[in-house]
Amino acid sequence: MPPRAAQVRGRDSAPQVIVVAYAPREHTRARIRASLVRIHRRGLLARTEKAFTNAFRTHFVNTALVELAADGDGHGPAELAREYPSVPFIALTPFRPVDAPAIARCAELDFADVLADGTDDGLLTHALLAHGFSSRFAAALHAPPTLLALSSPLQLAAWRTAVAHAGRPVATAEIARTLGVTREHLSRSFSAGGAPTLKRVVDLVRLLAAGELAKNPGYDLTAVARLVGFTSSAKLSATVKRLVRAQASALSALRATDLIERFLRG
Numbered sequence: 001m002p003p004r005a006a007q008v009r010g011r012d013s014a015p016q017v018i019v020v021a022y023a024p025r026e027h028t029r030a031r032i033r034a035s036l037v038r039i040h041r042r043g044l045l046a047r048t049e050k051a052f053t054n055a056f057r058t059h060f061v062n063t064a065l066v067e068l069a070a071d072g073d074g075h076g077p078a079e080l081a082r083e084y085p086s087v088p089f090i091a092l093t094p095f096r097p098v099d100a101p102a103i104a105r106c107a108e109l110d111f112a113d114v115l116a117d118g119t120d121d122g123l124l125t126h127a128l129l130a131h132g133f134s135s136r137f138a139a140a141l142h143a144p145p146t147l148l149a150l151s152s153p154l155q156l157a158a159w160r161t162a163v164a165h166a167g168r169p170v171a172t173a174e175i176a177r178t179l180g181v182t183r184e185h186l187s188r189s190f191s192a193g194g195a196p197t198l199k200r201v202v203d204l205v206r207l208l209a210a211g212e213l214a215k216n217p218g219y220d221l222t223a224v225a226r227l228v229g230f231t232s233s234a235k236l237s238a239t240v241k242r243l244v245r246a247q248a249s250a251l252s253a254l255r256a257t258d259l260i261e262r263f264l265r266g
Contacts (some may be wrong), residue, residue: 015059015060015226016060017060017061017062017132017166017168018041018042018044019061019128019132020052020055020059020065021052021064021066022052022064022066022074024048024073024074028117029045032065035128039125044059049076052066052077052080053077056080057223060168062087062133063087063089063128064084064088065090065092066078067091067092067117068099068103068106069093069094069102074091074102075102078106078111082217083216083217084216085215086133086216087133087216088111088112088131088133088136089106090113090114090128090131091103091114092117092124093116093117094117095116095119112131115127133166133212134164134166137163141205144159145260147260148195148260148264149193150195150201152193154181154190155189155195158198159201161175161178162175165205167205167209167227168228168229169206170202172198175198186198200243203243204243204263206228206229207239207240207243208260210227210240211251211259212256214251215252221249224251245265245266
């Protein structure tokens with residue numbers, strides 16, 4: 001069954017991470033759909049600029065694809081990269097000489113990649129896997145900060161399982177099932193050697209994701225809270241105060257290293 005639009009949510013209140021594409025042409029949508037099926041990703045394939053724009057208000061956009069044409073079609077959707085800098089944008093264009101200004105604009109907007117329509121079809125699947133908020137987030141945090149004192153194989157596996165959720169809620173019981181151990185054993189072993197409890201670390205990972213999302217001009221605090229699974233911005237604010245002794249409004253200015261340092265002091 002091909003990926004569909006719809007407000008897709010998991011068991012918790014956080015929307016699932018999806019790929020959103022602005023693709024007016026049916027043959028482009030068919031190629032994108034096939035790539036999404038191959039990598040088991042959900043997607044929203046927008047035929048109009050309005051639908052593409054609205055997707056950022058209703059979904060956690062992992063990667064954005066934009067079909068560009070020399071006649072100006074797709075240029076509006078491409079400009080959304082300024083509003084959502086943490087979302088990797090990928091352009092699909094015929095790569096003709098007449099498309100050079102559009103490609104140059106993609107470079108100015110820090111697009112993650114520009115693919116030649118047709119010629120680079122085989123690279124589309126790889127691009128969707130390599131780029132994406134969740135992939136970049138997991139890669140950046142693959143090794144936990146040294147000061148967290150996470151060094152055992154079980155601690156590292158639990159950390160990476162939490163990081164793989166890209167800030168969406170994940171219960172300690174779910175992490176334990178993934179690792180094939182009991183929740184009690186995982187919780188007890190994780191905090192050994194002076195490490196924080198697993199629950200606090202999971203909350204930290206969630207806060208690190210919220211901090212990255214808060215740096216997008218297109219997201220207000222309410223949107224950030226919803227994307228990482230809080231039922232309200234007030235719940236996010238309470239978590240920020242509890243973990244890092246800061247106001248949620250400061251998230252956009254705090255770096256990941258700042259949040260980690262404040263977490264350790266708290």
